[in-house]
Amino acid sequence: MITITHYLVLSAILFTVGVTGVLIRRNAIIIFMCIELMLNAVNLSFVACAHYLNSMQGQLFVFFTMTVAAAEAAVGLAIIVAVFRNKETVNIDDINIMKW
């Protein structure tokens, strides 16, 4: 019997992997992919809660999350392309002109 706890723990594992990836990687594009992974983990918990509460609202919120993720990916990748055009790198150790 698969309960809601199984899905929530799987979602927690995926979210944790995403957070760890953001912390240990230096490539800006991989960091972006880890953010997408975190959004996907939250989507999974939305759908799991919606299913086990016999509700529809969780599935609707997944659509809004997907829209935000699409907008974020478009703007973020445009920023990465603009940064690469100026500094010839996407390694975040080299992009430190705003560092205090």
Next chain:
Amino acid sequence: MSEYLFYIVAVITVTTAVYLIFEKNPVFGALYLIQTMVSLAVLYILLEAQFVAAVQIIVYAGAIMVLFLFVIMLLNLDIKEETRNPLLFQRIPAILMGIALFTVICIVIRSKLLQGKQDQYTTAYVQSIGNTKLIGNLLFTDYLLPFEITSILLFVAAIGAIMLAKRKL
């Protein structure tokens, strides 16, 4: 049957996610992330959210990941770049922080904080009308304002992406 399917797909999802964060080549990382998203679509079908599963494959695995792969190929990144200037003592504390975060989330899941009242959309009711039809009805009645705001958000994001990608900022 669906229990075995859940465990198999869960193992695939977590494995590809872990491969993503330890992969040196960004192209292979993007391919691992696509596999993660397809596995999540299988989980959505197990949770009887068929339309969400279809949108997951079309929008995430299709559109967004193609955008990522396009940018990776466009920038033609050097794989060696990652190991050039490693911050020492960052990897181990980051993994420990991840384990701590996972513990905190599990404590919240185990607690009685996560409770809600049952709604009317049982499996039999949803199957008698259809998942997609119910979502469409709700999206254009109760959630009409968020839906319209979403269109403005996408419009602004498109304008922002075009402005940022211009040659002279």
